[in-house]
């Protein structure tokens with residue numbers, strides 16, 4: 142039997158690390174257990190021949206706001222990381238032209254009005270509501286002067302109620318890749334939260350790669366006297382039908398705590414780690430109907446620099462109709478344009494991200510699938526940018542199975558649950574908790590996904606735990 146902790150956190154994704162950082166700062170003795178040899182989950186980096194690739198989270202929102210999520214955390218914990226702000230935050234390529242999307246609200250408004258002067262008043266009204274409601278949504282206040290709790294619409298429905306110009310609606314939706322669904326399917330609430338975190342509170346890269354952020358958080362947690370144990374997989378959560386008592390590790394050691402927080406995938410948590418027969422049956426029936434978000438195929442290229450490489454960077458669409466099946470964007474990301482430290486001198490990183498085109502369960506041979514998709518994308522890139530191919534020095538790729546293997550996320554999903562209007566408020570009520578003193582943080586909770594969203598989920602749970610500890 143191991144020692145007893147105030148809180149055990151399963152998983153060191155950003156959700157788990159933020160929670161541990163804040164709780165350890167508040168004086169709780171916390172143990173974070175991570176199965177992988179690196180902390181961070183999707184917020185990580187890997188190195189090949191001097192290139193530093195960050196395969197998951199890279200562009201981070203909400204850092205510029207000291208009152209919420211990551212911004213709040215960095216202020217309170219004084220996390221020792223340098224950030225690079227992107228403004229413009231995105232380059233969006235359509236067949237006839239490229240748009241540069243500003244990464245601050247004032248320039249964003251100016252840009253939209255310049256491009257669509259006939260919609261000037263509608264744009265102003267829309268952005269007023271966007272900014273105002275985003276602040277309320279961040280705090281979980283769904284009933285607010287802007288929406289009064291009526292949040293069931295898609296982003297397309299919302300845009301149709303404001304604007305006439307279809308191209309304007311496309312430009313407002315063209316960053317849907319960050320939320321995982323095109324405008325006709327995605328909840329406007331999720332789109333506001335994500336785009337608000339970037340356009341209102343700034344879009345930032347971690348200098349030196351995403352792993353630096355996870356490592357810095359681990360350093361702070363340890364300085365606060367708490368522990369982060371790597372290569373330490375949780376096998377079971379010890380519980381009865383009312384409350385949790387601790388965890389059992391792969392080596393069969395039991396570690397005790399009256400408070401358990403899962404930052405892991407929820408299917409894994411309920412069905413592998415817990416005894417689901419002891420959990421609330423009605424809740425689990427609702428849970429089983431939930432759909433995970435999209436998953437990705439990723440290509441990582443280390444290339445020799447060549448003139449004009451910067452023109453490739455950005456989201457590439459085949460048409461302005463974003464809801465058209467098959468018009469999922471190809472995202473080509475060149476982080477070395479902003480951070481030279483990620484590659485040896487005279488070299489660049491080109492990362493390509495695309496929606497995985499198959500059903501996860503259809504794939505029998507993942508290695509073959511990886512080889513074929515790598516080849517297919519290289520052929521596509523070669524047709525559009527022939528000068529790129531001879532400059533490639535390193536090729537790595539990742540499928541949804543790679544993501545699942547490293548993080549246990551269901552089907553390698555990138556953003557937790559699919560952000561449709563019918564799914565976004567699942568688990569929103571704290572009473573949905575399946576057991577006493579058991580909590581969830583991360584992108585399978587309604588507080589959001591992405592580094593800003595999962596940090597927000599951590600902030601919320603930390604407040605709940607601190608409040609409870611003072612009142613009981």
Ligand SMILES: Cc1cc2nc3c(=O)[nH]c(=O)nc-3n(C[C@H](O)[C@H](O)[C@H](O)COP(=O)(O)OP(=O)(O)OC[C@H]3O[C@@H](n4cnc5c(N)ncnc54)[C@H](O)[C@@H]3O)c2cc1C
Nearest residue numbers: 152154155156176182183198199200375405583584591592
């Ligand atoms: C390709 C891709 C690109 C993305 N791009 C961005 C982006 O640009 N910006 C952005 O903000 N977000 C981005 N995201 C989303 C973002 O990365 C995630 O939403 C977020 O990082 C998830 O954090 P999390 O705290 O929920 O945990 P996760 O990152 O899912 O981590 C969970 C951790 O729990 C551990 N774990 C699971 N089970 C156990 C167990 N039994 N015992 C011990 N440990 C366990 C796992 O090993 C893992 O480390 C991207 C995601 C992907 C896949």
